Amino acid sequence: MQAGNSTGKQRAGGRAKSFTETGRRAQIVAAAIDVIAEVGYQRASFMKIAQRAGLSSTGMISYHFDGRDDLMREVVAEAMRVADVYMRPRIEAHERYAARLRASIEGNLDLLAEYPNHLAALAEVLGNLRGGDPGMVAFTQGMEAILAFQVEQLRKGQQAGEFCDFDPWVMMRAIRAAIDDVVRRARDEPDVDVRAAGRELADLFDRATSATSTTSR
Amino acid sequence: MQAGNSTGKQRAGGRAKSFTETGRRAQIVAAAIDVIAEVGYQRASFMKIAQRAGLSSTGMISYHFDGRDDLMREVVAEAMRVADVYMRPRIEAHERYAARLRASIEGNLDLLAEYPNHLAALAEVLGNLRGGDPGMVAFTQGMEAILAFQVEQLRKGQQAGEFCDFDPWVMMRAIRAAIDDVVRRARDEPDVDVRAAGRELADLFDRATSATSTTSR
Amino acid sequence: MQAGNSTGKQRAGGRAKSFTETGRRAQIVAAAIDVIAEVGYQRASFMKIAQRAGLSSTGMISYHFDGRDDLMREVVAEAMRVADVYMRPRIEAHERYAARLRASIEGNLDLLAEYPNHLAALAEVLGNLRGGDPGMVAFTQGMEAILAFQVEQLRKGQQAGEFCDFDPWVMMRAIRAAIDDVVRRARDEPDVDVRAAGRELADLFDRATSATSTTSR
Amino acid sequence: MQAGNSTGKQRAGGRAKSFTETGRRAQIVAAAIDVIAEVGYQRASFMKIAQRAGLSSTGMISYHFDGRDDLMREVVAEAMRVADVYMRPRIEAHERYAARLRASIEGNLDLLAEYPNHLAALAEVLGNLRGGDPGMVAFTQGMEAILAFQVEQLRKGQQAGEFCDFDPWVMMRAIRAAIDDVVRRARDEPDVDVRAAGRELADLFDRATSATSTTSR
DNA sequence: GATGAATGAGTGTTCATTCAT
DNA sequence: GATGAATGAACACTCATTCAT
Numbered sequence: 001m002q003a004g005n006s007t008g009k010q011r012a013g014g015r016a017k018s019f020t021e022t023g024r025r026a027q028i029v030a031a032a033i034d035v036i037a038e039v040g041y042q043r044a045s046f047m048k049i050a051q052r053a054g055l056s057s058t059g060m061i062s063y064h065f066d067g068r069d070d071l072m073r074e075v076v077a078e079a080m081r082v083a084d085v086y087m088r089p090r091i092e093a094h095e096r097y098a099a100r101l102r103a104s105i106e107g108n109l110d111l112l113a114e115y116p117n118h119l120a121a122l123a124e125v126l127g128n129l130r131g132g133d134p135g136m137v138a139f140t141q142g143m144e145a146i147l148a149f150q151v152e153q154l155r156k157g158q159q160a161g162e163f164c165d166f167d168p169w170v171m172m173r174a175i176r177a178a179i180d181d182v183v184r185r186a187r188d189e190p191d192v193d194v195r196a197a198g199r200e201l202a203d204l205f206d207r208a209t210s211a212t213s214t215t216s217r
Numbered sequence: 218m219q220a221g222n223s224t225g226k227q228r229a230g231g232r233a234k235s236f237t238e239t240g241r242r243a244q245i246v247a248a249a250i251d252v253i254a255e256v257g258y259q260r261a262s263f264m265k266i267a268q269r270a271g272l273s274s275t276g277m278i279s280y281h282f283d284g285r286d287d288l289m290r291e292v293v294a295e296a297m298r299v300a301d302v303y304m305r306p307r308i309e310a311h312e313r314y315a316a317r318l319r320a321s322i323e324g325n326l327d328l329l330a331e332y333p334n335h336l337a338a339l340a341e342v343l344g345n346l347r348g349g350d351p352g353m354v355a356f357t358q359g360m361e362a363i364l365a366f367q368v369e370q371l372r373k374g375q376q377a378g379e380f381c382d383f384d385p386w387v388m389m390r391a392i393r394a395a396i397d398d399v400v401r402r403a404r405d406e407p408d409v410d411v412r413a414a415g416r417e418l419a420d421l422f423d424r425a426t427s428a429t430s431t432t433s434r
Numbered sequence: 435m436q437a438g439n440s441t442g443k444q445r446a447g448g449r450a451k452s453f454t455e456t457g458r459r460a461q462i463v464a465a466a467i468d469v470i471a472e473v474g475y476q477r478a479s480f481m482k483i484a485q486r487a488g489l490s491s492t493g494m495i496s497y498h499f500d501g502r503d504d505l506m507r508e509v510v511a512e513a514m515r516v517a518d519v520y521m522r523p524r525i526e527a528h529e530r531y532a533a534r535l536r537a538s539i540e541g542n543l544d545l546l547a548e549y550p551n552h553l554a555a556l557a558e559v560l561g562n563l564r565g566g567d568p569g570m571v572a573f574t575q576g577m578e579a580i581l582a583f584q585v586e587q588l589r590k591g592q593q594a595g596e597f598c599d600f601d602p603w604v605m606m607r608a609i610r611a612a613i614d615d616v617v618r619r620a621r622d623e624p625d626v627d628v629r630a631a632g633r634e635l636a637d638l639f640d641r642a643t644s645a646t647s648t649t650s651r
Numbered sequence: 652m653q654a655g656n657s658t659g660k661q662r663a664g665g666r667a668k669s670f671t672e673t674g675r676r677a678q679i680v681a682a683a684i685d686v687i688a689e690v691g692y693q694r695a696s697f698m699k700i701a702q703r704a705g706l707s708s709t710g711m712i713s714y715h716f717d718g719r720d721d722l723m724r725e726v727v728a729e730a731m732r733v734a735d736v737y738m739r740p741r742i743e744a745h746e747r748y749a750a751r752l753r754a755s756i757e758g759n760l761d762l763l764a765e766y767p768n769h770l771a772a773l774a775e776v777l778g779n780l781r782g783g784d785p786g787m788v789a790f791t792q793g794m795e796a797i798l799a800f801q802v803e804q805l806r807k808g809q810q811a812g813e814f815c816d817f818d819p820w821v822m823m824r825a826i827r828a829a830i831d832d833v834v835r836r837a838r839d840e841p842d843v844d845v846r847a848a849g850r851e852l853a854d855l856f857d858r859a860t861s862a863t864s865t866t867s868r
Numbered sequence: 869g870a871t872g873a874a875t876g877a878g879t880g881t882t883c884a885t886t887c888a889t
Numbered sequence: 890g891a892t893g894a895a896t897g898a899a900c901a902c903t904c905a906t907t908c909a910t
Contacts, residue, residue: 262899262900262901263900263901263902264899264900264901275900275901275902276901276902276903276904278901278902279901279902279903280903284901284902285901285902
């Protein structure tokens with residue numbers, strides 16, 4: 001999952017939470033991220049998550065979260081928060097859109113090297129969402145908004161003459177899919193050099209978006 | 218899932234099957250493909266598949282298949298068979314590697330337009346395999362072999378001077394990931410013009426692989 | 435199961451059977467004996483028996499037998515028939531009751547050495563009968579009759595002064611239980627010398643029944 | 652099943668258990684003992700056990716026990732514990748091996764009179780173990796160890812001149828088989844006087860093992 | 869007679885969730 | 890707040906039996 005440029009998160013339920021409840025929730029979310037990264041979205045049962053979190057029963061999770069979907073929403077929110085903190089400064093350090101795109105791609109895979117479980121969990125949860133899932137609809141829309149922002153960046157790059165002519169939605173999804181694929185590969189083969197893969201992908205999409213190759217003909 | 222160049226498959230058990238049993242198996246596999254495409258690999262229970270196939274009980278599926286893994290193997294084999302029949306002549310109609318790559322990408326998405334459930338089920342099953350799954354190991358290896366063949370094609374294209382310098386494994390996985398992403402998108406948003414997306418992706422990876430930009434420098 | 439001195443068998447159902455049907459039945463019974471000896475009474479499913487018999491479906495068994503109990507009755511009857519043919523002349527070759535008892539014990543274990551599956555299946559089926567099983571009640575009573583005959587032999591030996599004073603029912607059941615135990619042991623450890631065990635058991639029960647030890651004091 | 656001289660047991664899983672969980676486990680084990688004694692090992696389904704224990708679903712049993720084997724292990728452990736408590740002082744009250752053997756036989760059947768289901772369940776579970784059952788292997792070995800101890804007692808009795816010459820393994824298995832047979836008979840015919848049977852069996856094996864017959868010659 | 873596909877009840881097990889304590 | 894026992898539905902799978910052909 002390509003991360004960065006998040007629009008920020010907010011809890012689904014609006015009621016105020018005490019400090020310890022917030023702490024418990026964070027603890028459970030952290031355990032969920034590890035478990036999801038390890039065994040996948042579907043096999044990440046409450047029991048496994050509770051064990052990883054050092055809890056003695058799954059009831060604790062149901063107590064703190066309004067169902068499995070709520071927990072998963074928090075997992076995604078936490079992963080996105082981490083990604084946002086990591087990515088935003090690296091992207092905004094650049095002016096030109098092409099440089100920002102490269103920073104985005106390489107940054108995602110540097111992030112993967114540092115937080116492999118976060119990105120793996122993120123990809124797992126989002127990859128297992130269905131369009132029809134009620135309760136996750138608003139969620140999916142939030143994801144679309146983030147993607148739309150990134151697409152808009154591509155479009156601006158085109159208008160600025162940095163990028164050639166292409167469908168920015170198709171390009172953006174291809175970039176995200178390629179990054180997610182490395183995330184999945186890193187999960188199964190921990191020895192993969194994800195930073196090197198990041199540079200390769202950045203080169204790849206640089207060529208794919210660059211205006212120079214067309215103008216030079 | 219990018220398909221094509223399948224190595225073919227046959228049932229593990231050697232016992233001869235009657236025509237009607239073969240028919241029932243095919244019917245169940247077809248139902249499984251539809252259900253998997255609709256609700257995903259994990260949620261595709263025998264009960265849903267049996268209902269879709271017009272069977273009164275899940276026992277019938279266990280009667281015809283040697284467990285869930287066996288059914289899933291047949292699902293993949295069937296999807297690969299369809300893909301192979303569709304893709305192979307389209308790819309082999311071209312001489313040059315660049316043209317073959319374009320044919321492969323566009324062909325996959327034309328195939329998606331005609332058999333959306335087949336490709337969706339294929340991606341679902343393969344995407345949910347874990348390294349540790351015993352009984353599916355040989356299966357994963359078979360997929361790797363196909364991917365390796367496609368990587369080899371890219372490498373030959375580089376040697377022939379048609380492609381620029383890039384890591385063929387990274388490129389191949391990026392291509393496959395981009396195609397699979399369209400498959401997933403088409404599943405959730407049936408109105409997507411997948412053939413147009415195919416042309417866009419073909420253009421994208423044509424630029425990303427083309428040797429022209431280097432010669433013009 | 436101690437065998438011998440059978441009162442003979444008769445089919446439960448009274449209708450006449452054709453020659454081929456009788457052949458099929460015998461074939462199935464033979465397969466059932468092997469399967470039961472190998473995997474036990476409860477795990478001996480129609481499917482395993484059909485496979486062993488070279489039949490392509492379990493329906494064949496249900497066609498020829500009026501349910502599982504009917505098949506099991508035939509299994510016992512066949513095993514008892516074999517045992518009776520083998521045991522009767524060996525026992526009747528002796529005049530004295532003590533010699534007949536020894537012939538009975540050693541004969542049973544010689545029989546075990548020659549037909550291990552028959553005796554194992556016999557013990558399995560009889561050992562898994564419950565008192566309450568309807569449809570098997572008449573059957574159990576038949577077994578009791580055989581045992582009663584053997585008890586009567588012991589009693590006659592006592593009256594003849596060959597045996598000391600003991601409860602013949604308890605003695606008979608102990609003998610049978612000891613023999614059955616060797617049958618079970620031979621099933622799990624095929625290297626056991628069952629004939630040697632037979633001689634040991636014959637000695638054991640010779641001492642336990644002998645009138646000499648008491649008179650000699 | 653002849654019991655006594657148990658080596659003791661404790662749960663495989665090391666997790667500490669609350670009092671109520673321990674209570675529930677004991678309740679389920681007690682229900683399992685009753686059901687197994689009534690319908691046998693194989694027919695003792697979780698559903699029947701749950702109903703007997705007053706539970707609404709079989710899931711509760713899976714919650715408290717790590718599978719069917721785990722429950723069966725506890726059943727045997729409980730039966731052996733009861734047997735050990737009952738038998739040990741009765742056996743150790745005697746010095747001589749012959750007296751100990753008599754105490755062992757009569758004690759087992761007195762125990763049967765008091766805990767008929769415990770011994771019936773014990774015999775059922777152990778009698779249905781196959782050599783190939785993984786997870787129960789260590790279990791079978793434990794039973795062999797107990798039997799070996801009892802065999803050793805017989806051997807010592809022979810060396811002490813109390814017993815005549817016989818194969819102690821064959822003798823021990825015959826004794827155990829005779830006791831188990833009474834257990835089974837008591838299960839099907841509750842009116843049997845098991846204590847009387849115990850005295851008869853003790854007399855029987857006293858004669859079978861006694862050294863007096865040899866000295867008088 | 870013989871076949872084998874179909875049936876439906878039953879198996880142990882996992883799961884997210886609930887609720888009395 | 891926190892616990893963990895209890896719940897009931899769902900899961901894949903096996904089984905003996907039935908029945909149209």
